[in-house]
Amino acid sequence: MDTEKLIARLAADVRPVPRHSVARWIALGLGLGAVGSIAIVLIAFGMRQDWSVALVSYHFWVKWLYTLSLGLGAILLTARLARPDPGRLRHLWLLGVPVMVLATIGIVEMSRTAPGDWLAMWLGGSWRDCPRNVLLLSMPMFVGLLWAYRHFAPTSLRAAGAAAGLASGAFGAAVYCIHCPEVSAIFVLTWYTLGIALASALGALIGPRLMRW
Amino acid sequence: MRASEQQLRLWMIGGLEGDANAHAALLRALVPLLQSFYRRRMSGRPDDIEDLVQETLMAVHVRRATYDRDRPFTGWLFAVARYKMIDHFRRSRIHCTVEDVADILVTEGFEDAVSARMDVDRLLADLPPKQADAIRGTHVEGNSIADHARRMGIGESDVKISVHRGLKALAARIKGPN
Numbered sequence: 001m002d003t004e005k006l007i008a009r010l011a012a013d014v015r016p017v018p019r020h021s022v023a024r025w026i027a028l029g030l031g032l033g034a035v036g037s038i039a040i041v042l043i044a045f046g047m048r049q050d051w052s053v054a055l056v057s058y059h060f061w062v063k064w065l066y067t068l069s070l071g072l073g074a075i076l077l078t079a080r081l082a083r084p085d086p087g088r089l090r091h092l093w094l095l096g097v098p099v100m101v102l103a104t105i106g107i108v109e110m111s112r113t114a115p116g117d118w119l120a121m122w123l124g125g126s127w128r129d130c131p132r133n134v135l136l137l138s139m140p141m142f143v144g145l146l147w148a149y150r151h152f153a154p155t156s157l158r159a160a161g162a163a164a165g166l167a168s169g170a171f172g173a174a175v176y177c178i179h180c181p182e183v184s185a186i187f188v189l190t191w192y193t194l195g196i197a198l199a200s201a202l203g204a205l206i207g208p209r210l211m212r213w
Numbered sequence: 214m215r216a217s218e219q220q221l222r223l224w225m226i227g228g229l230e231g232d233a234n235a236h237a238a239l240l241r242a243l244v245p246l247l248q249s250f251y252r253r254r255m256s257g258r259p260d261d262i263e264d265l266v267q268e269t270l271m272a273v274h275v276r277r278a279t280y281d282r283d284r285p286f287t288g289w290l291f292a293v294a295r296y297k298m299i300d301h302f303r304r305s306r307i308h309c310t311v312e313d314v315a316d317i318l319v320t321e322g323f324e325d326a327v328s329a330r331m332d333v334d335r336l337l338a339d340l341p342p343k344q345a346d347a348i349r350g351t352h353v354e355g356n357s358i359a360d361h362a363r364r365m366g367i368g369e370s371d372v373k374i375s376v377h378r379g380l381k382a383l384a385a386r387i388k389g390p391n
Contacts, residue, residue, distance in 0.1 A: 006270060010274045011233050084279065084289055
């Protein structure tokens, strides 16, 4: 086709674009996905029974702070990688901060526990199910982010896929806290993080296929 | 006369706010810019270049929401153009030759020194150090084969072989799946 005709056709369709539209699409995709994740956790797993205890114990808040801070960092990264020129990712190391803080809490907890109980503390009652459930709960949000990415122009598809997987994994883990009654920091550090890492690896694997434009 | 970054950015922002005339002016101004961008990177094949220019214009139109009004426009534009070029190589695998990679490496160095340097470094990081040094010394920094050989204390034919093998490995990577 003639380039001049193409330009005329494109210029006939110039709708205004609101500022921060990248952030809006991400918020919409993530929000709709979160509704799906919460519905799954309530229907398939059920809420934990001990809310009155949980809400006043620091264990519960440590889990939420860990997963939500990781998710927040990852979603900012996801928004950066949505642009063709993400620039240098200078603050990437900040994603390690929640992990280090949780590891420190884990060491303190272990130092206050008899070594004979460490294994029980680490495996809890649900280590077999936890990573899989986190991965499952991350999926609606991952799909939501992939949908948002249909509008974007990422140029590092693998990194963008990994970031979207990491964000949905971390928020999926936050949703899983509604059900999961585990308390120890090293449990969360191992099994939650494993589920989050699986979601991120899945994103890195399929990002290049599904985010092309 | 080429439009300046400042002018392009104003047209882009006008288009984002719904001004069809500004948007048309932008797309028209991009045509010569993109033509020379692709011509410098791909030898021959005028049809391919015209296709790529049109594809990039469409991408600029469809993906314009990803432009951040506070950042330079040409950085965004060339990132889109570069992605479209790599995508083009990926789709038409047979067309990417050793010479194409050499062209890309050399011209990227002029276009956008900082980000191109990062791309090149990322690509070279996967090569054996000797090949990476040889490519960096000759194609990126622009020294002659003889100069580079003297500096590294190795033979000229050794440098030539390293450059050739390195570029071949890079060509294979760009052509390969993903």
